Amino acid sequence: MVRYILRRILIAIPTLFMIAVVGYITMELPPGDYVTRYVAQLEASGQSGARERGAVLRTLYNLDDPTTVRFAHWITRFVQGDFGDSMIYQRPIRELVAERLPLTLALTFPAFILSWLIGISLGIYSATHQYSISDNVLTVLAFLGLGLPGFLIALALLVVTWRVTGNAYIGLFSGEFASAPWSLAKVLDLAKHLWIPVMVVVVTGTAWVVRVMRGNLLDELRVNYVQAVRAKGVPESTVILKHAVRNAFHPLLMALGGVLAWLISGTSIVEQVLGLPTLGPLFIQATLEQDIYLSGTILIIISFLLVLGNLLADIALAWLDPRIRFD
Amino acid sequence: MTAAIDLRTQPSGMSIEERRAMLSVNQLMWLRFRRNRLAVIGMIILIVMYTMAFFADFLAPYTVDQTHQKYVSTPPTGLQLFDTQGEFHWPPFVYGLQSKTDPDTFRRTYVPKTEELYSVHFFGHGEPYKMFGLFSTDRHFFVVDEPRKIFLLGTDSTGRDLFSRVLYGARISLSVGLVGVILSLVIGAFIGVTSGYFGGVMDNIIQRIIEVISSIPQIPLWLALAAAVPPNWSPIRVYFGIAVVLSFVTWGGLARQVRGIVLGLRDADFVIAARYANCSDLRIIVRHLLPNTLSHVLVIATVAIPGMILGETALSFLGLGIRPPMTSWGVLLNEAQHVRVLLQQPWLLMPAIFVLVTIVSFNFVGDGVRDAADPFAAA
Numbered sequence: 073m074v075r076y077i078l079r080r081i082l083i084a085i086p087t088l089f090m091i092a093v094v095g096y097i098t099m100e101l102p103p104g105d106y107v108t109r110y111v112a113q114l115e116a117s118g119q120s121g122a123r124e125r126g127a128v129l130r131t132l133y134n135l136d137d138p139t140t141v142r143f144a145h146w147i148t149r150f151v152q153g154d155f156g157d158s159m160i161y162q163r164p165i166r167e168l169v170a171e172r173l174p175l176t177l178a179l180t181f182p183a184f185i186l187s188w189l190i191g192i193s194l195g196i197y198s199a200t201h202q203y204s205i206s207d208n209v210l211t212v213l214a215f216l217g218l219g220l221p222g223f224l225i226a227l228a229l230l231v232v233t234w235r236v237t238g239n240a241y242i243g244l245f246s247g248e249f250a251s252a253p254w255s256l257a258k259v260l261d262l263a264k265h266l267w268i269p270v271m272v273v274v275v276t277g278t279a280w281v282v283r284v285m286r287g288n289l290l291d292e293l294r295v296n297y298v299q300a301v302r303a304k305g306v307p308e309s310t311v312i313l314k315h316a317v318r319n320a321f322h323p324l325l326m327a328l329g330g331v332l333a334w335l336i337s338g339t340s341i342v343e344q345v346l347g348l349p350t351l352g353p354l355f356i357q358a359t360l361e362q363d364i365y366l367s368g369t370i371l372i373i374i375s376f377l378l379v380l381g382n383l384l385a386d387i388a389l390a391w392l393d394p395r396i397r398f399d
Numbered sequence: 400m401t402a403a404i405d406l407r408t409q410p411s412g413m414s415i416e417e418r419r420a421m422l423s424v425n426q427l428m429w430l431r432f433r434r435n436r437l438a439v440i441g442m443i444i445l446i447v448m449y450t451m452a453f454f455a456d457f458l459a460p461y462t463v464d465q466t467h468q469k470y471v472s473t474p475p476t477g478l479q480l481f482d483t484q485g486e487f488h489w490p491p492f493v494y495g496l497q498s499k500t501d502p503d504t505f506r507r508t509y510v511p512k513t514e515e516l517y518s519v520h521f522f523g524h525g526e527p528y529k530m531f532g533l534f535s536t537d538r539h540f541f542v543v544d545e546p547r548k549i550f551l552l553g554t555d556s557t558g559r560d561l562f563s564r565v566l567y568g569a570r571i572s573l574s575v576g577l578v579g580v581i582l583s584l585v586i587g588a589f590i591g592v593t594s595g596y597f598g599g600v601m602d603n604i605i606q607r608i609i610e611v612i613s614s615i616p617q618i619p620l621w622l623a624l625a626a627a628v629p630p631n632w633s634p635i636r637v638y639f640g641i642a643v644v645l646s647f648v649t650w651g652g653l654a655r656q657v658r659g660i661v662l663g664l665r666d667a668d669f670v671i672a673a674r675y676a677n678c679s680d681l682r683i684i685v686r687h688l689l690p691n692t693l694s695h696v697l698v699i700a701t702v703a704i705p706g707m708i709l710g711e712t713a714l715s716f717l718g719l720g721i722r723p724p725m726t727s728w729g730v731l732l733n734e735a736q737h738v739r740v741l742l743q744q745p746w747l748l749m750p751a752i753f754v755l756v757t758i759v760s761f762n763f764v765g766d767g768v769r770d771a772a773d774p775f776a777a778a
């Protein structure tokens with residue numbers, strides 16, 4: 073077991089390095105760079121000294137070095153925990169990320185827990201009542217949830233709430249609370265704004281979990297050991313919950329490996345549409361405006377979390393299921 | 400193959416099992432697929448959608464970029480069958496439209512004028528266009544009496560008919576996923592077979608590369624790659640650029656699965672026989688190995704298409720994918736991105752319904768295809 077874990081960690085190191093290379097190249101692919109645009113913008117608005125300012129920024133961000141040199145600089149600082157500065161915000165990336173991380177998790181973590189709890193219970197119900205009316209309704213609903221991208225659900229909900237209440241719940245707070253000190257009213261206002269993204273994420277997430285759980289459990293219920301347990305006279309609820317569900321959960325455990333990365337980036341477009349100050353929209357903005365260090369850093373953090381999550385999931389699975397250990 | 404396969408038409412005096420045994424694999428697959436009602440419904444809907452996209456210029460009352468200055472941001476035009484007196488009309492008609500400008504906000508609002516009736520004509524004359532770019536005509540599936548215009552889904556802020564644009568947009572939205580899937584099929588199948596067949600160092604390198612690519616989360620990777628499509632590219636290059644971006648994320652998974660199958664087949668008797676018969680590697684791969692991966696590959700492809708269509712929609716929605724002057728559903732939804740606009744004109748969200756129907760249908764079909772691919776499995 074220890075050898076298995078060590079081997080997996082050793083394999084992960086070169087993978088992470090390659091991810092950094094590929095991620096960085098991807099970020100450098102778009103033609104032009106941030107400072108060129110920034111200078112053009114300054115010149116267009118008629119400010120003097122735009123060129124000089126541009127030259128200073130170019131040296132500051134090493135933009136005139138060859139790509140390889142720039143990457144070497146950046147990655148050495150990156151592994152030391154220094155992510156550099158964002159060009160757009162002219163602030164350390166570490167600060168920007170730290171600022172937005174709590175809210176991102178405050179949104180996605182409860183949504184994740186809710187959707188998995190609801191999804192697993194509905195999946196078990198659906199599988200044990202296969203082809204009943206409720207199963208069919210759930211199946212159709214799950215397909216709808218899978219078919220509609222979250223950002224469209226978010227837009228539709230915005231329109232509906234606006235029609236009903238006359239308020240547009242964009243961003244985190246209504247205008248009057250934005251800079252007000254914390255109070256009960258402000259917390260309530262925050263809750264009013266957050267239920268839309270949480271609900272959207274729960275709906276799309278649940279749909280997927282229901283489908284997977286239902287499929288796995290149906291497969292598992294066909295296996296002979298379930299017959300054997302039933303034949304021994306074990307109550308049906310124990311057969312399902314203690315024997316079948318436990319094994320049907322393995323594929324979901326594998327998927328759990330992706331959840332760490334998902335918590336950070338899985339709902340970027342929904343957050344973007346709803347104007348939330350989370351990491352997803354920050355990444356989209358950085359990509360669009362070619363703030364390569366910012367977008368690169370976020371991309372690599374997410375990828376790192378994905379690799380880490382998959383590693384943890386593999387270890388957990390090997391611990392749960394001895395058949396996998398000696399592959 | 401699609402002809403009715405009815406077990407009852409087989410020679411009599413046999414049990415169902417015996418009759419089943421006489422069917423070809425293709426027939427068995429079709430039977431399996433047909434048993435999944437939702438999959439069949441999904442397929443019918445998809446056929447209708449693709450036909451509509453194909454005949455978009457005939458079905459659409461207006462051309463894709465035609466603007467109607469007097470009808471900026473009008474709500475959907477309701478087709479009526481009964482007038483205010485309760486009298487039945489065929490063909491259907493639409494009411495006149497009165498525009499009012501709010502003196503305070505300068506916003507135009509529209510109210511129907513129920514005293515004016517304009518009849519809808521099927522196969523009437525309208526805007527001239529070139530069908531399939533080949534022959535000129537001005538016949539449209541339906542038009543309405545002048546001077547009234549008909550906007551089944553309303554118009555956008557420059558007065559373009561949303562319904563016509565949805566039909567034209569379907570051409571790109573429905574095809575870009577297919578092109579993307581074909582690309583990743585070709586790349587994935589080829590690399591997967593090579594990797595599995597030759598093994599060794601090459602296999603190792605290919606597997607590591609795939610591992611790296613699949614370790615970068617899909618949506619951020621799509622965003623980053625789509626941002627790299629230069630803004631000065633011609634529409635057709637952007638289209639294929641986006642298809643390449645979409646397939647970039649999926650080919651790896653496909654290559655892995657194909658590799659797995661080929662690993663299992665590499666030492667099968669028929670491959671060894673082919674090798675003894677002095678077949679070249681290329682011939683073994685193309686004639687013997689690829690066909691055996693086909694049914695599996697088709698399943699993966701069907702399951703991958705909806706994800707790609709959603710990907711295009713999301714990218715174009717953010718302004719990173721297909722961009723004007725090309726029109727896709729994502730481009731249309733892009734206008735709904737500004738929430739203030741959307742709250743005034745909620746009908747701009749209508750293309751979402753087409754996206755939903757397409758994706759759900761593809762998911763249904765994918766489900767059916769997955770079951771059908773293995774017709775010998777116990778149900």
